[in-house]
Amino acid sequence: MRVLVVGGSGLLGSVAAAALDERHQVIKASRSSKIRVDLAKPESIENLFRDIGVVDAVISCMGSAPFKPLAELTSQDFRAGFEDKVLGQINLVQVGIQYLAEGGSFTLTTGVLAREPILAGAAASLANGALESFVMAAAPELPNGIRINAVSPSVLAEARGYHASFPGFPQIAGSEVGRAYVKSVEGIQTGQVYALG
Numbered sequence: 390m391r392v393l394v395v396g397g398s399g400l401l402g403s404v405a406a407a408a409l410d411e412r413h414q415v416i417k418a419s420r421s422s423k424i425r426v427d428l429a430k431p432e433s434i435e436n437l438f439r440d441i442g443v444v445d446a447v448i449s450c451m452g453s454a455p456f457k458p459l460a461e462l463t464s465q466d467f468r469a470g471f472e473d474k475v476l477g478q479i480n481l482v483q484v485g486i487q488y489l490a491e492g493g494s495f496t497l498t499t500g501v502l503a504r505e506p507i508l509a510g511a512a513a514s515l516a517n518g519a520l521e522s523f524v525m526a527a528a529p530e531l532p533n534g535i536r537i538n539a540v541s542p543s544v545l546a547e548a549r550g551y552h553a554s555f556p557g558f559p560q561i562a563g564s565e566v567g568r569a570y571v572k573s574v575e576g577i578q579t580g581q582v583y584a585l586g
């Protein structure tokens with residue numbers, strides 16, 4: 390398969406690419422990599438697909454939201470997280486539909502904050518929960534046998550800088566998260582959220 394990994398230079402993107410690149414042709418893209426795309430800009434996504442052509446799977450491993458105590462979060466903060474993580478990945482799906490092979494798949498990345506809170510995480514929880522609901526709702530409407538799932542891990546063991554913010558949470562090995570991307574790309578399921586930890 391030809392597999393596009395957006396955010397392929399990041400931690401989750403590297404994990405996804407490493408799990409797939411022995412058996413598939415993996416194309417990594419991001420705002421600053423050699424193959425460029427900015428998910429905030431639909432025209433940039435269109436240009437990327439025009440350059441690389443039809444793919445069998447699209448994986449998105451990007452998205453951030455402001456971390457602040459609830460009392461300090463402004464509506465602009467919530468909007469920023471929603472625009473970056475949620476609308477960015479939805480832009481990728483909406484443009485990518487016409488460049489996915491029949492029976493192809495989208496795999497989005499959310500995270501444990503959709504189902505468990507941490508201090509200062511409300512904007513990120515909002516974004517993750519919104520994306521997971523989008524996956525549930527989009528799956529039955531996608532054409533041409535196209536599937537969509539989300540990988541929703543707890544903090545990664547390799548993401549040491551985040552461990553103090555996730556006290557007592559399971560720390561998931563990158564290799565385990567990689568298997569969830571494989572399950573989504575190579576399997577038959579759709580509308581699923583693969584909650585890890």
Ligand SMILES: NC(=O)c1ccc[n+]([C@@H]2O[C@H](COP(=O)([O-])OP(=O)(O)OC[C@H]3O[C@@H](n4cnc5c(N)ncnc54)[C@H](OP(=O)(O)O)[C@@H]3O)[C@@H](O)[C@H]2O)c1
Binds near residue numbers: 400402428546
């Ligand atoms: N790290 C964890 O433990 C963990 C756990 C659960 C969930 N997650 C989620 O997984 C996702 C990725 O996290 P990460 O830790 O892998 O982050 P990361 O290491 O910072 O990587 C983010 C990647 O996304 C790219 N990117 C950012 N904005 C983009 C845009 N607008 N268009 C295209 N590419 C863009 C970045 O490259 P450029 O800067 O070059 O664009 C980079 O390749 C996030 O949604 C995060 O919440 C992470």
